[in-house]
Amino acid sequence: MKIPFLTSGKSETAIDPVCGMTVETSNPGGGASTHDGNVYYFCGPGCKVAFEKDPEGYLSGEKSIDM
Numbered sequence: 001m002k003i004p005f006l007t008s009g010k011s012e013t014a015i016d017p018v019c020g021m022t023v024e025t026s027n028p029g030g031g032a033s034t035h036d037g038n039v040y041y042f043c044g045p046g047c048k049v050a051f052e053k054d055p056e057g058y059l060s061g062e063k064s065i066d067m
Helices: 045-053 055-059
Strands: 013-015 022-024 032-035 038-041
Touching: 032 045, 032 055, 045 055
Parallel strands: none
Antiparallel strands: 013 022, 032 038
């Protein structure tokens, strides 16, 4: 028997603001960070560290990392 709240079959994704990769919000490889009341998810720890050093640079599109 399947337990519905454990097996929804539907996962949400977000775009890593540093590298542009798609990230599962339920288990982001790089964790998450909050900036100006918004939560951002990361593919790996390096992207999170880069974002936290200059969030405005990545959010404005001025900075990016090619993967």
